[in-house]
Amino acid sequence: xxxxxxxxxTKLFTTRVWIGLLLGACALVSGFVVLFxxxxxxxxGGGQGGPPGGLPAVGxxxxxxxxxxxxANVTVLFLILGIIGMTQEYxxxxxxxxxxxxxxxxxxxIAKLAAYALVAVPFALVVLAVNYGVAAVAAGARGxxxxxxxxxxxxxxxxxxxxxxxxVIGVGLGALVRNQVGAIVGGLVYLFVVEAIVRQxxxxxxxxxxxxxxxxxxxxxxxxxxxxxxxxxxALLLLGYGLVAALxxxxxxVRRDVV
Amino acid sequence: MGTSPGPRExxxxxSGSSPHRHPVRVEVxxxxxxxxxxxxxxxxxxxxxxxxxxxxxGPNGAGKTTTLRMALGLERPDxxxxxxxxxxxxxxxxxxxxxxxxxxxxxxPARSGxxxxxxxCRAAGLPVPRADEVLAQVxxxxxxxxxxxxxxxxxxQRLALATALLGDPAVLVLDEPANGLDPEGIQWLRGFLRHLxxxxxxxxxxxxxxxxxxxxxxxxxxxxxxxxxVREGSVAELRSGAQGSGAVVVRSPEAGRLAxxxxxxxxxxxxxxxxxxxVTGTTPDAVGAQAFRAGVxxxxxxxETSGLEELYFRLxxxxxxxxxxEGSRR
Numbered sequence: 001x002x003x004x005x006x007x008x009x010t011k012l013f014t015t016r017v018w019i020g021l022l023l024g025a026c027a028l029v030s031g032f033v034v035l036f037x038x039x040x041x042x043x044x045g046g047g048q049g050g051p052p053g054g055l056p057a058v059g060x061x062x063x064x065x066x067x068x069x070x071x072a073n074v075t076v077l078f079l080i081l082g083i084i085g086m087t088q089e090y091x092x093x094x095x096x097x098x099x100x101x102x103x104x105x106x107x108x109x110i111a112k113l114a115a116y117a118l119v120a121v122p123f124a125l126v127v128l129a130v131n132y133g134v135a136a137v138a139a140g141a142r143g144x145x146x147x148x149x150x151x152x153x154x155x156x157x158x159x160x161x162x163x164x165x166x167x168v169i170g171v172g173l174g175a176l177v178r179n180q181v182g183a184i185v186g187g188l189v190y191l192f193v194v195e196a197i198v199r200q201x202x203x204x205x206x207x208x209x210x211x212x213x214x215x216x217x218x219x220x221x222x223x224x225x226x227x228x229x230x231x232x233x234x235a236l237l238l239l240g241y242g243l244v245a246a247l248x249x250x251x252x253x254v255r256r257d258v259v
Numbered sequence: 260m261g262t263s264p265g266p267r268e269x270x271x272x273x274s275g276s277s278p279h280r281h282p283v284r285v286e287v288x289x290x291x292x293x294x295x296x297x298x299x300x301x302x303x304x305x306x307x308x309x310x311x312x313x314x315x316x317g318p319n320g321a322g323k324t325t326t327l328r329m330a331l332g333l334e335r336p337d338x339x340x341x342x343x344x345x346x347x348x349x350x351x352x353x354x355x356x357x358x359x360x361x362x363x364x365x366x367x368p369a370r371s372g373x374x375x376x377x378x379x380c381r382a383a384g385l386p387v388p389r390a391d392e393v394l395a396q397v398x399x400x401x402x403x404x405x406x407x408x409x410x411x412x413x414x415x416q417r418l419a420l421a422t423a424l425l426g427d428p429a430v431l432v433l434d435e436p437a438n439g440l441d442p443e444g445i446q447w448l449r450g451f452l453r454h455l456x457x458x459x460x461x462x463x464x465x466x467x468x469x470x471x472x473x474x475x476x477x478x479x480x481x482x483x484x485x486x487x488x489v490r491e492g493s494v495a496e497l498r499s500g501a502q503g504s505g506a507v508v509v510r511s512p513e514a515g516r517l518a519x520x521x522x523x524x525x526x527x528x529x530x531x532x533x534x535x536x537x538v539t540g541t542t543p544d545a546v547g548a549q550a551f552r553a554g555v556x557x558x559x560x561x562x563e564t565s566g567l568e569e570l571y572f573r574l575x576x577x578x579x580x581x582x583x584x585e586g587s588r589r
Contacts, residue, residue: 007382014374015367093365096333097422100360101382103332103349257334 004102004111005118012085012119021081022123025074026130032070033131036063037138059144061151067135068152071127071159072220075166078120079187082170085116086249087180095258105258109250113171120167124160132156158220161235168242169212175249212241282309282460283357283429285330289339292325299325301486302339307464309429312456314477314494315466318575322486323466324362327434331360343430355383359423360432364415364439368408372399372418375407379425393421398447412439420448430462431455437472449476470571484575498567507538507546510559520553521546537563 012018041057056062086109089095102108136145146152170187177183195213198204208214209228218234229237285307292300300322307313317323328334330341332348340347343357351357366375376390394403397417402410407418416439423431431452437445453476456463467473473480474494482489490497511517511534518530521538526546529537538546543562550557 003384004382007378010374010378010381011367011370014371014378015369088367092367093363094367096362096365097379098382099333100331100362101355101379103351103354258328 001107001111001114004107005115008085008112008115009119011088012115017084017088018081018119018123021077022126025077025123025127028074028077029070029127029131030134032073033067033134034138036067036070037135037142040139040142058139058142064135064139064146064152065155067139068131068146068155069159069220071124071131071156072162072216074127075162075216076188076191078123078163078167079170079173079191080184081120081123082116082167082172083174083183083187084170084180086112086171086174087178087183090178091180099258106250106254109171109175109246109253112175113168113246116167116171117164120164121160123167124163127163128156128160131159155220158231158235162216162220162238165235165238165242166216169238169245172242172245172247172249175253176245210237212238215241281429283344283462284309285341285343285430285462285464286345287326287330287339287341290326290329290336290341291338292322292329292334292336299486300329300336303483303486303488304339305481305488305491307430307462307481308479309462310456310460311478312452312463312465312476314473314480315464315483316470316473316477316480316571317466317468317483317489319468321468321483321575323468323483324434325486326483327360327362327432327464327466331358331362331432333362353383353426355379355385355426355428357426357428358430358432359426359428360434361416361419361423361436362432362434364412364419366407366410366415366418369406371404372407372410372414372421373403375418376403376421376425379422383426385425389425393424396424397421397451413441413444416440416444416448420451428461431464433463433465435466435468437467437469445472452476470568474567482571482574489574490570494567497570506563507541507543508559508561508563509536509538509546509550509557510534511536511550511555511557513555517550517553517555517557520555521549524549534558 036055037058040055040063042054056066089098098108099105102111132146132148139146148156173187174180174183177186191213195208195211198211199208199213206227209218214228215234215237218228219231219238220234221228228234287306288304290300290303291298303322303326315323315327325334326341329336329339330348343351348354348358366372370378373390373394376393377387379385380387380389391400391403394400397420399414399417399421402414407415410418416436420433420436423433433452436448440448452463452465455461456478465473465476477494479491479493480497481491509517514530514534514536518528518536521536522528526541526549527539529539531537543560547557547560550560
């Protein structure tokens with residue numbers, strides 16, 4: 001199994017997809033932090049003093065948690081990392097040599113899940129380091145470097161955990177859908193259209209907290225939102241979604257013909 | 260790119276030209292698979308012996324690729340088994356060390372050929388430097404560090420072959436390996452496969468839809484049509500069984516006299532104006548002998564269609580998925 005995990009890492013690091021996704025995640029995180037810091041403390045009316053309706057001011061607890069949680073907004077790129085990791089085998093038809101080398105196909109999917117979960121940890125740490133670094137510089141320029149302790153640290157850790165779990169969900173989703181474009185488009189449409197609509201309609205909004213997006217929001221949200229689970233419950237639920245996707249993906253990869 | 264299979268001897272992992280350490284027989288028994296209403300493979304059974312090249316021959320759509328993919332555990336048969344020394348592919352303790360397969364030339368275009376091979380070294384628990392050995396073996400040593408996406412069709416075939424050779428397997432299964440190879444490449448492949456089978460005692464199964472290619476490469480052929488076994492035997496057996504069914508073309512300055520002589524000897528003769536005589540239902544040997552006895556000067560003597568070719572068309576006639584209307588073929 002260790003050999004298979006290492007083979008997956010060789011696959012990942014002998015193409016450049018990971019560089020693009022990691023740089024993209026870092027750039028997005030930096031952009032969000034700069035944006036939030038620039039408009040911190042402003043209200044829609046243009047006055048100072050923070051919410052309601054605007055962003056909290058630099059130096060407040062809410063502001064620090066907000067800028068340190070932006071990592072959760074790039075979970076989608078980690079989802080895509082996982083999807084590509086699995087679906088590239090079908091897209092480039094390397095599934096054939098892969099499953100010839102390891103005819104017990106479940107082992108391939110499990111190795112991929114492990115390899116991508118493990119690789120997502122340093123990737124997430126890089127994103128979090130950039131997140132904190134940019135926040136320290138940007139907020140520092142306005143007089144208040146966020147402390148790396150207590151609630152702030154918990155916010156960062158939650159984002160990191162969400163990034164890792166979304167990578168695993170991506171691998172599972174890729175094994176389910178197999179078509180790379182289909183899996184990515186489907187994943188994006190689900191997260192940004194379907195869940196957004198469910199969240200809006202009050203009659204079914206109760207269901208939202210049980211969905212992956214709701215679980216992610218429970219785990220990482222710092223602003224007031226809809227009715228959500230506790231942070232730890234969100235983490236468990238998200239982990240559950242990751243495991244279900246992985247299990248279904250493994251079962252299907254074992255049963256279906258390799259075409 | 261040489262025409263000799265020489266580079267193999269450079270590889271430290273291989274056993275030189277001594278027989279391969281453990282010969283493995285392939286047995287296909289009652290394999291069947293349907294796609295919807297189409298029976299792609301229909302109760303197909305045959306065996307592949309070590310130390311020889313077996314050609315798996317049939318028109319496009321005859322079920323060759325499906326058979327090979329089922330034998331290698333990539334597709335699930337509706338019925339039947341394929342075993343390697345009695346063990347199915349997924350149950351082999353070390354599959355790539357027993358069987359190497361070239362099924363499709365599939366690579367990640369952005370990954371170099373060498374890295375592609377290293378991935379499978381890692382996955383199979385083989386030493387990573389093995390990647391460089393097989394690259395040299397197939398004549399790709401210089402191209403190994405280039406992106407596989409930039410490879411020519413022939414180079415892709417060679418890389419696929421290198422992937423199959425990674426585990427130094429006792430059995431090699433190749434699906435249409437000559438596709439995309441230039442004449443020099445085909446000749447190289449032929450020599451390479453002969454060396455693997457005859458000198459090293461490996462079991463080689465090669466599929467092809469081209470009879471001429473198999474006639475030159477294979478020792479035995481398994482002919483399939485519409486998913487069913489049509490004929491199985493050695494090339495020599497089939498050729499002698501097909502004796503006398505071909506057409507022979509003779510050219511002579513005395514074409515008229517030649518036609519008379521051959522006609523008198525009981526041959527079916529069709530003379531034409533340009534000094535050629537076409538004789539059907541016989542062999543070049545018989546026509547040449549008759550002409551020699553009659554003292555007729557010959558300038559050309561050849562089989563227009565080999566008996567085997569006639570046989571192949573007859574055996575697989577109408578079994579292609581998109582068969583040409585009767586009479587338009589050839």
